Amino acid sequence: MRVNHCGRWPITQDLAGLRRHIHHHAQRVGLTGQRLDDLLIAANEAAINVLEHGGGSGVLALWHDEAALTIDVTDTAGRLTGDDVRRELPGSDSPAPRGFGLWLMGRLCDEFAIHQEGGRSRVRLRMRLNPLER
Amino acid sequence: MRVNHCGRWPITQDLAGLRRHIHHHAQRVGLTGQRLDDLLIAANEAAINVLEHGGGSGVLALWHDEAALTIDVTDTAGRLTGDDVRRELPGSDSPAPRGFGLWLMGRLCDEFAIHQEGGRSRVRLRMRLNPLER
Amino acid sequence: MTAVVQLAAHPDDSLPEVAIVSFTGELDYTNAEQLRQDVLGVLTPEHRHLIVDLSELPFCDSTGLRILLALRSLIDDRGGTVALSGLQPRLNRIFKVTGLFQFFAVQPTVADAVELLRPQLPA
Amino acid sequence: MTAVVQLAAHPDDSLPEVAIVSFTGELDYTNAEQLRQDVLGVLTPEHRHLIVDLSELPFCDSTGLRILLALRSLIDDRGGTVALSGLQPRLNRIFKVTGLFQFFAVQPTVADAVELLRPQLPA
Ligand SMILES: Nc1ncnc2c1ncn2[C@@H]1O[C@H](COP(=O)(O)OP(=O)(O)O)[C@@H](O)[C@H]1O
Ligand SMILES: Nc1ncnc2c1ncn2[C@@H]1O[C@H](COP(=O)(O)OP(=O)(O)O)[C@@H](O)[C@H]1O
Numbered sequence: 001m002r003v004n005h006c007g008r009w010p011i012t013q014d015l016a017g018l019r020r021h022i023h024h025h026a027q028r029v030g031l032t033g034q035r036l037d038d039l040l041i042a043a044n045e046a047a048i049n050v051l052e053h054g055g056g057s058g059v060l061a062l063w064h065d066e067a068a069l070t071i072d073v074t075d076t077a078g079r080l081t082g083d084d085v086r087r088e089l090p091g092s093d094s095p096a097p098r099g100f101g102l103w104l105m106g107r108l109c110d111e112f113a114i115h116q117e118g119g120r121s122r123v124r125l126r127m128r129l130n131p132l133e134r
Numbered sequence: 135m136r137v138n139h140c141g142r143w144p145i146t147q148d149l150a151g152l153r154r155h156i157h158h159h160a161q162r163v164g165l166t167g168q169r170l171d172d173l174l175i176a177a178n179e180a181a182i183n184v185l186e187h188g189g190g191s192g193v194l195a196l197w198h199d200e201a202a203l204t205i206d207v208t209d210t211a212g213r214l215t216g217d218d219v220r221r222e223l224p225g226s227d228s229p230a231p232r233g234f235g236l237w238l239m240g241r242l243c244d245e246f247a248i249h250q251e252g253g254r255s256r257v258r259l260r261m262r263l264n265p266l267e268r
Numbered sequence: 269m270t271a272v273v274q275l276a277a278h279p280d281d282s283l284p285e286v287a288i289v290s291f292t293g294e295l296d297y298t299n300a301e302q303l304r305q306d307v308l309g310v311l312t313p314e315h316r317h318l319i320v321d322l323s324e325l326p327f328c329d330s331t332g333l334r335i336l337l338a339l340r341s342l343i344d345d346r347g348g349t350v351a352l353s354g355l356q357p358r359l360n361r362i363f364k365v366t367g368l369f370q371f372f373a374v375q376p377t378v379a380d381a382v383e384l385l386r387p388q389l390p391a
Numbered sequence: 392m393t394a395v396v397q398l399a400a401h402p403d404d405s406l407p408e409v410a411i412v413s414f415t416g417e418l419d420y421t422n423a424e425q426l427r428q429d430v431l432g433v434l435t436p437e438h439r440h441l442i443v444d445l446s447e448l449p450f451c452d453s454t455g456l457r458i459l460l461a462l463r464s465l466i467d468d469r470g471g472t473v474a475l476s477g478l479q480p481r482l483n484r485i486f487k488v489t490g491l492f493q494f495f496a497v498q499p500t501v502a503d504a505v506e507l508l509r510p511q512l513p514a
Contacts (some may be wrong), residue, residue, distance in 0.1 A: 146300045147269040147270070147300055148269060148270065148298075149269075149270045149294075149296045149297065150270035150271065150294050150296070150327075151270075151282075153327070159311070165290045168357070168361060171357065171361055172361070174327075174358070175329070175358065175361070175362055178296065178327075178329050179329060179330060182296065182297035182329060182330075182331060185297060185298075186297065224366075231334045231337050231338065234330040234333065234366055235330050238330065238362075238365070238366070240366055242365070244391075
């Protein structure tokens, strides 16, 4: 399957700009409505985690093939591991002010995987590109 | 928060009967539409895994409090571990005939957790009971 | 056991290359293998295409998906198409979330599925 | 940085116990702390209730939710209610999926939120 690299952007304080890029490319390959919103929310959570916990700098790459759109968010702390994809419900008793980010990535995306290597951690978020949704 | 135990049923070949129980109780506490369907699909996947891979016998328990409805599916093989909640996309290249069950549980439920203890594995599936959805 | 899924064949003499069947019941781990054998029992070597009417199938689990994928692979080897019609909301949901829509021709009704296949059929 | 979220206060002299504010922009990690301080700056000890109009807020991340929860906790200590109005689809989605709806009074418009609070206000 042909892979199409749409872009790589550094993660900076200009999160609004980053979201514009994601929105543009995701829409172009046919993601719309709630699934586009879900990807945007999840990718933003991955990006702010880089700023807050992940060493402060990193890169967001967006690519797709016919089956899926993929966003890879790589940080420079490398502390997130595969185990961090665990999915327990935050804040079902009292309103938990923390812990929504990773949970949202798992809840809103078709794939949520973390890969740790060479002092970096990479969060992978994926949405299927379902022909019927286009 | 008050916990309400709705029922415990052995997992047998009568999956249709088991689904009727789940449907009945989930609907009673306010789960409807797609979220009810999602829970039903996920709980059935957990139950068939008990029959196919999990020692052939087990129990499905359903309970709720004000915040969430919980289904616990416990098998007698005890081979599933916390790591099995990993969430990679099956069948995005060619149609994968296997590996949809665990993936669906994670994709369709608000919480998906596996707990291994004393020769048993327990799959926990949870849906929030959002007052606005009732 | 969950009740057996009833298979009905609806042959159309004007379309000898197309097997048209309907599934009635709830398709799951306990009855999927039986249904697979029943479908293989009605398929003949002439059938290059398969239309499955699912309008009376309110439930299908991952084992059921596996059966449909196996039928698709068989028909694929014959150069044909598997069309599904009448998906209820729960089936629509599981097909959509698993991405399996891309491997089947999904149509509202059997009649739509026949129209879809017609250009591929000998005149 | 993402542009600052603009805070506007809309005091209603007939409702001295209710702070009514609106947020305009995109609320995220980079501007949430500023907004929190801005809101605290307009809240006075008389304000027992808070209405936040979100109709011009197309985006809010988990940091933004945290700010709203902090405001809710402050108002909660005063025995009051935080009402949110005008949620756009993306905010509706994140509130629904996180279950936070249960901690706020969510209303279509500011006027609806005022009506909701009225029974709790001194005559
Ligand atoms: N990129 C990262 N690098 C290191 N630790 C991280 C990273 N992302 C998240 N974490 C850790 O995981 C925890 C949970 O993250 P998250 O679910 O996004 O919620 P929150 O950021 O509100 O704490 C964080 O508090 C942090 O300890
Ligand atoms: N209850 C269980 N006990 C032991 N192994 C299990 C259990 N459930 C699932 N597995 C293992 O995980 C694999 C993936 O399961 P699943 O995603 O449901 O797909 P499938 O059943 O189609 O293989 C199974 O093939 C099996 O090896």
